[in-house]
Amino acid sequence: MNPDGVPRKVLFVAGAGRSGTSTMAGIASKLGMHVPLPEVPPDASNPRGFSEPQWVVDLHDRLLKEAGVQVSDSRPSAWFETGRISTREPARIRVTEWLEPHFDVHPELVVKDPRLSWFLGLWRVAAIRTGAAPVFVTMLRPPAEVVGSKQKYYANKLGSAHLTASWLNMLLHTERATRDEAGSARVFVRYEDLLTDWVKTTMHVGNTLGLQSIVHTRSDLIREVHRFIDPTLRRVSSSLEDLALPPRLHELTAQTWEELNKLADPAGDVAAVHTTLDELRDAYTDLYEESEAISKSSVVAARIAGARAAADTAPPEEGGGLADRIPHDVRAKIPPSVRRGVRKALGRQRATEHSQGEQ
Known part of the structure; x- marks a missing residue:
């Protein structure tokens, strides 16, 4: 494809970590879109690479630390904290200035990071300021598989209930943040569909979002993606029953997964599904606030235990002695x-x- 005259676009690949975001971004990159360099290097958890810019990861790490938010945060209120940062003008200027020169390489960029969903508003504004159209792909993978993959590859010790709640929090708010009344700026992709028939799935993404690099890709690049895709990438398989979740959390997770799947169907991104997801988001917020209200003693006890542990391990103060x-x-x-x-x-x-x- 000749990039001359192609309008600027930024494809934001969103969703929970371990849900196939790296695979989706990797395919878009290999078909001709540009991932700003340098990229995060591959590791044992993702030997085929992450297809995510190192600058973006570092930025999000700093912003999350400033907001006091975890990557897998289950608090609905965490969105308010990251939202405040996303509206700051210095942050918007910084991201806009970082994006601008990358369009000199190619008019269609790919930005992906598991932390991305926390700052979608920031990136949307920055893309528009560069004259680019922001478009979104949200990856869908069964929540039990996401939880199992995080526990396996990230040695996560926070427990299945917490990780499932953080998946709910992430997906319900990502859906709301990417919602566009025009219905043409986002696509939901099942990870299973991507591994089963990546050509059909990816071409649907390209046509829906108007990504010229994908729609007009070359045959040699298609062959390269065939070598890149490995059906065994789905290395964790489990069900919600395996997680032994509290009943209400199990119910909300199952209902949310069912509704999100509808968004991935042809003509499934409709108002009726949006309304149900809004209700589920409110129900999750109520569940979290109820759980938070009755667990204050655990929070206080953990804080006291942490303070005692810090005191026991702290070096003696300078000048301390008899x-x-x-x-x-x-x-x-x-x-x-x-x-x-x-x-x-x-x-x-x-x-x-x-x-x-x-x-």
């Missing part, structure tokens, strides 16, 4: 010259006295 265990009112009666003499003899001058001596 003299510092003497009550303050007793030490105050000792003449300053005597106190300084004792510290000097012990080689423990106060930092202020030492710095004054250097001056």
